Amino acid sequence: METKKIWDQLVFKLTKEKLIDQDIIEEYVATSELHKLSDKEFVVLVRSNLGVTILNEFKDVFIYEFKKILNDYVSVEFSTKEVFDKNHKKEEKKENNSLTLPAGALTFDNFIVGSSNKQANLAAKSVIANPGSSFNPLFIYGDSGLGKTHLLQAIKNQASLNDKKVLYLTSEEFTKKVVNALNKGDLSEIEELKMEINSNEFFILDDVQFLSKKDKTNEFFFNIINNFTDNGKQLVFSSDKTPELLNGFDKRMITRFNSGLSTPINSLDIPTAKLIIEWEIKKQGLKQKVKEDAVVYLAQNFSDDVRKIKGLVNRLLFFGIQNDLGHVIDLEDVIDLFKDTPSANLGLLNVKKIKEVVAKKYDVTLKAIDGKARTTAIKNARHLSMYFAKIILNHTSTQIGAEFGGRDHSTVLSAISRIEKLIYKEKEFKKIVESLKNEIIGK
Numbered sequence: 001m002e003t004k005k006i007w008d009q010l011v012f013k014l015t016k017e018k019l020i021d022q023d024i025i026e027e028y029v030a031t032s033e034l035h036k037l038s039d040k041e042f043v044v045l046v047r048s049n050l051g052v053t054i055l056n057e058f059k060d061v062f063i064y065e066f067k068k069i070l071n072d073y074v075s076v077e078f079s080t081k082e083v084f085d086k087n088h089k090k091e092e093k094k095e096n097n098s099l100t101l102p103a104g105a106l107t108f109d110n111f112i113v114g115s116s117n118k119q120a121n122l123a124a125k126s127v128i129a130n131p132g133s134s135f136n137p138l139f140i141y142g143d144s145g146l147g148k149t150h151l152l153q154a155i156k157n158q159a160s161l162n163d164k165k166v167l168y169l170t171s172e173e174f175t176k177k178v179v180n181a182l183n184k185g186d187l188s189e190i191e192e193l194k195m196e197i198n199s200n201e202f203f204i205l206d207d208v209q210f211l212s213k214k215d216k217t218n219e220f221f222f223n224i225i226n227n228f229t230d231n232g233k234q235l236v237f238s239s240d241k242t243p244e245l246l247n248g249f250d251k252r253m254i255t256r257f258n259s260g261l262s263t264p265i266n267s268l269d270i271p272t273a274k275l276i277i278e279w280e281i282k283k284q285g286l287k288q289k290v291k292e293d294a295v296v297y298l299a300q301n302f303s304d305d306v307r308k309i310k311g312l313v314n315r316l317l318f319f320g321i322q323n324d325l326g327h328v329i330d331l332e333d334v335i336d337l338f339k340d341t342p343s344a345n346l347g348l349l350n351v352k353k354i355k356e357v358v359a360k361k362y363d364v365t366l367k368a369i370d371g372k373a374r375t376t377a378i379k380n381a382r383h384l385s386m387y388f389a390k391i392i393l394n395h396t397s398t399q400i401g402a403e404f405g406g407r408d409h410s411t412v413l414s415a416i417s418r419i420e421k422l423i424y425k426e427k428e429f430k431k432i433v434e435s436l437k438n439e440i441i442g443k
């Protein structure tokens with residue numbers, strides 16, 4: 001149905017059924033115009049800010065009456081023409097620009113993928129391929145410096161290249177905007193901000209753990225989440241913890257965060273750390289060659305944070321400048337260069353260290369772990385050691401088999417899968433695994 005016709009019908013019904021005071025209808029409704037953004041989104045263009053404030057009081061009535069006319073629930077926003085045009089022009093300008101990203105922009109192309117982050121990377125790419133569908137919201141969580149912001153920026157950049165309207169904000173920026181609007185005490189300011197955010201097809205919010213937990217900010221945020229999910233527009237959030245562990249949010253908010261897909265970025269595994277170091281070395285243009293074992297040493301010792309890795313490569317560059325171009329940077333060089341840098345303590349880590357820590361916990365010998373005995377303690381110690389060799393050292397199952405008394409790779413796989421099941425089923429066991437892992441990597 002034509003927009004004008006819908007609006008006329010609505011004004012007629014409001015008047016006939018006296019759903020809103022007649023003065024308000026005459027002054028603010030009859031003088032407004034309906035604008036259709038999509039089949040499910042309408043904006044009522046009102047002549048004044050006061051009108052926007054007053055009509056917002058009757059939003060439910062409008063939604064209900066639209067439902068009767070259109071046989072479907074639609075979202076309705078109120079705005080002045082000036083505010084609407086301002087947002088709309090921004091959009092047009094963007095469409096006219098064929099967007100190119102600035103050098104150094106964070107993209108999927110410069111995000112190194114390994115087993116610690118491949119799940120999050122895949123999820124991020126999926127929301128680009130199918131925005132607003134099942135992975136909505138996409139919630140990426142993990143420790144600091146592991147690439148959450150990078151992935152969120154990659155989504156923002158790729159979605160913009162795909163001509164989507166995207167808003168990326170840190171939680172601090174978002175809170176500031178909301179608090180400013182709320183402090184002005186003028187409802188139309190809040191509506192304007194809501195409109196501005198809702199006019200996007202992607203809303204990406206970084207570090208939600210820092211969101212203000214004030215009731216009104218929360219309420220505003222909740223409204224935005226509903227608008228996006230109801231209208232099939234994509235939400236992406238990042239946090240340093242899982243939704244369940246976020247403090248201070250209402251239960252309904254946690255439920256919303258969890259209603260799409262929550263995916264971790266795990267601590268870097270050594271092969272991924274190695275790839276990132278090699279890539280940084282290349283990107284930063286280190287002139288000298290760096291020996292493989294030197295890179296492995298760096299990956300093993302300093303892979304807890306990608307920011308740290310970048311800092312290490314800067315030091316390598318500086319070292320490079322002070323040496324001949326023909327000098328090959330070797331293990332001795334890096335050990336000496338980084339001897340004062342606090343290590344992530346993986347340097348001395350190998351299967352033997354894993355077996356030692358686990359054997360001590362279960363009070364069994366290293367020989368027993370490699371042997372054939374199958375008492376519960378020995379079996380647990382053996383299987384757990386295999387599991388750690390996989391998740392910490394990223395050894396292949398064949399390699400692990402060889403390291404545990406010459407077992408075949410299917411035995412290793414079933415041992416690892418048994419541990420994974422136990423972690424999933426038994427809370428106590430999960431705690432033991434966590435504390436052993438921390439002991440092994442020296443946290």
Ligand SMILES: Nc1ncnc2c1ncn2[C@@H]1O[C@H](COP(=O)(O)OP(=O)(O)OP(=O)(O)O)[C@@H](O)[C@H]1O
Nearest residue numbers: 110111112113143144145146147148149150306307
């Ligand atoms: N897999 C990766 N490939 C390439 N660069 C990466 C990767 N992971 C992280 N980085 C880089 O490491 C730096 C830190 O990453 P980022 O800011 O995304 O971390 P974060 O998880 O958001 O941390 P915080 O929680 O502290 O904000 C950035 O420069 C980012 O580009």
